[in-house]
Amino acid sequence: MNYQKEKTLAQSRAKVIKALGHPTRIFMVALLSEKERSVGELTEIAGADVSTISKHLSILTQQGILTFRKEGNRVLYNLICPCIMQFIHCIDDVIYKDAQRGLSCILPDLKIPENTQANNPSE
Amino acid sequence: MNYQKEKTLAQSRAKVIKALGHPTRIFMVALLSEKERSVGELTEIAGADVSTISKHLSILTQQGILTFRKEGNRVLYNLICPCIMQFIHCIDDVIYKDAQRGLSCILPDLKIPENTQANNPSE
DNA sequence: ACTCTATTTGGCTAATTTGCCAAATTACCA
DNA sequence: TGGTAATTTGGCAAATTAGCCAAATAGAGT
Known part of the structure; x- marks a missing residue:
């Protein structure tokens, strides 16, 4: 493994x-994975100031996650890379595994690999 | 789609x-995807203060991404969920697609879907 | 108990990120 | 040209995050 190269990659x-x-941003990505939506729609569903939503959308667009097209008055946003949903499922997997570990404190019989409970190495 | 539920999910x-x-954190995750490593090793490779690295590791552990085990003096960290690498590949895909769009400004002949160039809806 | 190494914690300042308001821009329509 | 709805931009105060130093803690060996 080329550390230097990997380090640069890590930046991107x-x-x-x-x-x-x-x-709010990951929420909107999930919404857009269903279908194209306008800033107004997203604002209403997400429940924040329009200007805030607009800025969030601009951040996602800058990073190559969303595209937009204009239709009359409105701007319609779209997810570029469908693999993002796969990405989200991976995150959900982490959350699920974590919940399992949490549960196992209450139901220790579930038996989980040792040293996976908490985050504090001291003890 | 249940917006309220999806909104809660988005928080997690x-x-x-x-x-x-x-x-630094995604770099260390990549390093750990190869093999288990100690705080010291990670510190040397990442090139930051040990205390900084330790705090980063604690953040990743708190979120259920890493585990650790103690061996003598040292604390060895491990990736919990192998799907994280899949996750990283998805990100790389976004980066790659973005680079393609960037290139296409220079080499317009590559022909890309319209309205995917930039982030500024005005214009 | 003392020392050495490895790691974590506290604390503090600097930098970044958020979110709202007000103002500007854009497109459409009368 | 004026008006209205949709969206973006500027700007600022509040909140969060980062990174370094110094100090504390933990484990092994003497």
């Missing part, structure tokens, strides 16, 4: 991931 | 994604 990757790492 | 998802959305 982090930018894209960071764009997705906001509740 | 964003936490995990945010944890991954930092150059």
